[in-house]
Amino acid sequence: xxxxRWVGPRLPWVAGIAGAAAIGIWWFGPGSDSxxxxxxxxxxxxxxGLPGAQAAQWESGELTRGAGxxxxxxxxxxxxxxxHLDGISRDAEPLAKSWPSAxxxxxxxxxxxEGFAGPAIWQGRVYLMDYDAKAQxxxxxxxxxxxxxxIWRYAYPVRVKRDHGMSRTIPAVTDSFLVxxxxxxxxxxxxxxxxxxxxxxxxxxxFNAEVPPWYAGQCPLVDGGRVILATxxxxxxxxxxxxxxxxxxxxxxxxxxxxxxxxxxPIEFQGKRQYVYCASGGVAGIDAADGAILWHTTExxxxxxxxxxxxxxxxxxxxxxxxxxxxxxxxxLEPREGRIVPRTLFRLKASVFGATQQxxxxxxxxxxxxxxxxxxxxxxxxxxxxxxxxxxxxxxxxPYLMAQGRLLLLSDQGVLTMAEAGPGGYxxxxxxxxxxxxxxxxxxxxxxxxxxxxxxxxxACLDVGE
Numbered sequence: 242x243x244x245x246r247w248v249g250p251r252l253p254w255v256a257g258i259a260g261a262a263a264i265g266i267w268w269f270g271p272g273s274d275s276x277x278x279x280x281x282x283x284x285x286x287x288x289x290g291l292p293g294a295q296a297a298q299w300e301s302g303e304l305t306r307g308a309g310x311x312x313x314x315x316x317x318x319x320x321x322x323x324x325h326l327d328g329i330s331r332d333a334e335p336l337a338k339s340w341p342s343a344x345x346x347x348x349x350x351x352x353x354x355e356g357f358a359g360p361a362i363w364q365g366r367v368y369l370m371d372y373d374a375k376a377q378x379x380x381x382x383x384x385x386x387x388x389x390x391x392i393w394r395y396a397y398p399v400r401v402k403r404d405h406g407m408s409r410t411i412p413a414v415t416d417s418f419l420v421x422x423x424x425x426x427x428x429x430x431x432x433x434x435x436x437x438x439x440x441x442x443x444x445x446x447x448f449n450a451e452v453p454p455w456y457a458g459q460c461p462l463v464d465g466g467r468v469i470l471a472t473x474x475x476x477x478x479x480x481x482x483x484x485x486x487x488x489x490x491x492x493x494x495x496x497x498x499x500x501x502x503x504x505x506x507p508i509e510f511q512g513k514r515q516y517v518y519c520a521s522g523g524v525a526g527i528d529a530a531d532g533a534i535l536w537h538t539t540e541x542x543x544x545x546x547x548x549x550x551x552x553x554x555x556x557x558x559x560x561x562x563x564x565x566x567x568x569x570x571x572x573x574l575e576p577r578e579g580r581i582v583p584r585t586l587f588r589l590k591a592s593v594f595g596a597t598q599q600x601x602x603x604x605x606x607x608x609x610x611x612x613x614x615x616x617x618x619x620x621x622x623x624x625x626x627x628x629x630x631x632x633x634x635x636x637x638x639x640p641y642l643m644a645q646g647r648l649l650l651l652s653d654q655g656v657l658t659m660a661e662a663g664p665g666g667y668x669x670x671x672x673x674x675x676x677x678x679x680x681x682x683x684x685x686x687x688x689x690x691x692x693x694x695x696x697x698x699x700x701a702c703l704d705v706g707e
Contacts, residue, residue, distance in 0.1 A: 298398040299379070299427050299443070304436050307391030311434075312365030314386050316688030320361050320413035321460035321504055322550070323642070323686075328602040330644040330687045335707035337671075338647075344657065344673025345703040348691065349389035353700045354380070356406040359640070359684035360693045360700070362386060363414040363433065367686075367693060369700070370421045372407035379408070379423040383436060386691060389702060393436040399425055404455050406697065409502075411684060413463040418483050420468050424456035426500075428470065430486060440486025444500075448491070449474035451499050458502030458548060462516075464529070469507075471518050473499035477534070478516060478527050490532035498522040501547035508553045510574055510581070517551045517559060519543075524551070524561065524572070526581065536574065536581040543567045549600040552608070554622055558586070564597025564613055571624060587624045594618055594626070598638045598682060602648075604662055609648060611636045617650065619664060630667045634658075640684045649705070651685060654678040655696050657703075675703060 316332040323330060337345070354372040361368045367384040378396040385392055401407045401424050412421045419433040426444040431437065444450040450472045462469040467489060468481040476491035477498060498520035506517045507529065514529035523539035543563045552560040554571070562569035571586040589595075594612050601610030601620075607627065608620040615635030619627040630636075637653030643662060647670065650658045655676025661668040681696035690706025 299423075299425075300397070300441065302395055302397035302429075302438065304393060304395045304438075306393050309383075309385035309388065309390030309392040311392065312385055312387035314365050314689055314691065316362065316691070317364070318360075318362040318686035318688050319415065320463070321359070321411045321684065322600065326462075326506065328600065328642045329604065330642065332644070332687070332689050334689045336645050336647070336690060336705050337707050340659070340671040340673055340705075342673070344675050345692070345705045347675070348387075348702040348704055350699060350701040351384075351389045352698060353695060354407060355403065355697055356408040357680070357683040357695075357697070358408040359411045359695065360686045361412045361414050362686050362688040362691075362693070366392060366433070367702075368412040368414055368419060368421075368433075370408045370410050370412055370423065372401060372424065374401075374403075374407070377401070379427065381412070381419075381421050381429065381431060381436070383433075386688065386702070389700075395429070395431060395436045395438070397427070397429075399423060399427060401425065401456070406680070407456065409456065409458050409683075411460040413461045413468075415463055415483070417466070418463075420461045420463060420483070422457055422459065422461050422470070425452050426450050426457050428461065428468075430468070430483065439484070442481075442486065444470065444472045444474075448472040448476050448479065453500055453502055454546065455502070457500070459500065460504045462505045462507070464507055464516075469505050469516055471500055471503075471505055471520065473497070473520065476532075477520060477525060478505065478518060478532065480529075480532060492525075492527050492532040492534060496522055498525075501543075503547045504550045506551045506553065506559075508559070510557050511576060517553075519547045519551060519561065521547070524559075524583070526574070526583075536583050538572070538583040540583070540585050541570050541572070548598050549596045552601055552603055554603055554608070558622075560601065560603075560608060562594065562596040562601060562610065564591075564595055566591045566595070568593065568595045569624075571622075589624050593624075594620055599640050599684070602641070602643050604643055607662075607664055609641075609643070609662060611639070611641065611650070617641075617648070617660070617667060619667075621664075627664045628666045630660075634667065634669070638680075638682050640682065642685055642687060644687055649685065649687070649692065651676075651681050651694055653681055655681045655694075657694065676701060 380396040430439040477494040480489040503519040525537040557574035568591040617630040639651040641650040658672040676696040683695040
């Protein structure tokens with residue numbers, strides 16, 4: 242377990258105090274589909290760094306207005322995996338049970354910078370963390386949900402070379418603020434309506450974070466007015482006041498675990514809120530109140546790229562999965578003599594279930610996900626396969642979400658499929674090619690009857706309503 246000197250006393254860490262790793266205190270002991278297997282870090286690697294004068298230019302952003310207007314339309318998808326962080330839409334507007342052969346009606350279609358960043362939707366606005374290659378600038382875009390026109394853009398200079406795409410994160414938006422994380426770990430908090438800057442920080446500069454291979458992939462978490470970020474470096478996680486940008490607490494990081502592409506997941510266990518994070522060397526649970534480390538395990542780690550987020554599957558149980566032959570694992574937290582002890586309930590080989598990029602969905606005591614061979618799989622909570630879509634129904638590394646008891650799945654090449662969810666077998670209801678491709682990997686967003694999808698170069702809004 243963690244050295245108890247770092248678990249308590251549980252007082253907030255103040256800005257400017259270095260994490261445990263910085264003062265030399267360490268733990269004892271050790272710290273897909275064919276396209277993804279070919280994509281190892283370094284094959285078209287990002288630049289390693291810039292001179293200080295150039296690197297500092299990210300602080301001089303520019304806000305520009307567009308002709309778009311916020312739409313008076315229902316529904317929201319305010320960040321990664323939706324309002325409840327589970328990939329499930331609970332909007333009441335009825336969705337179609339089938340589509341014509343041409344597919345759902347396309348409401349708008351726009352060009353976007355090369356990448357896999359998914360959208361967030363709030364109050365008739367669509368938010369996108371984009372990259373403008375011509376201007377060499379990270380670009381936060383606010384679009385109209387009605388027609389895709391820019392309402393505003395906030396761009397700041399960051400030199401990013403192509404590394405299998407550029408931007409790949411999803412903003413988090415509330416009534417009070419919008420938070421984005423750029424490819425090189427620049428965090429911006431903007432006014433969600435006007436785009437005005439509230440605060441900003443560089444995780445590299447402030448916490449000695451290391452930009453992951455293929456750039457940053459974690460999506461910022463907003464929880465109770467706080468922004469939760471996994472930094473690695475001087476702190477494992479930090480909590481930042483969403484209104485002011487002040488650091489509220491920072492977790493110790495004695496083994497210098499680094500940032501991965503996985504996002505932070507909040508859970509409740511024994512009446513206490515905590516944040517679970519899959520870092521480079523293992524998994525840890527962090528006290529939401531003060532950043533203390535509650536538990537950790539090295540039973541789950543992925544050497545190349547840890548992408549999917551932990552899935553809570555009941556009190557104290559977490560389903561973990563990954564690509565690169567990692568397979569999956571069910572973790573259970575046990576209270577023991579005032580501590581929390583994680584133990585492995587079962588582990589599945591990648592041939593049974595793993596997930597290179599997308600996080601599985603829990604629905605009615607079953608897990609739904611796409612394993613590295615591209616097949617959609619239904620698992621029970623004991624890890625037993627209930628059904629699979631079969632070798633002729635493969636989705637690659639594309640995204641999926643659930644609404645009204647149905648799964649919407651997008652393949653690598655832009656084919657959208659609707660299928661019933663349930664243990665009775667794979668039951669497709671409709672399918673159509675909605676994007677040209679390639680690499681339609683960006684997570685989708687659904688608000689009301691409007692589904693937003695993207696591939697490497699374009700984003701489209703589809704009407705999937707009844």
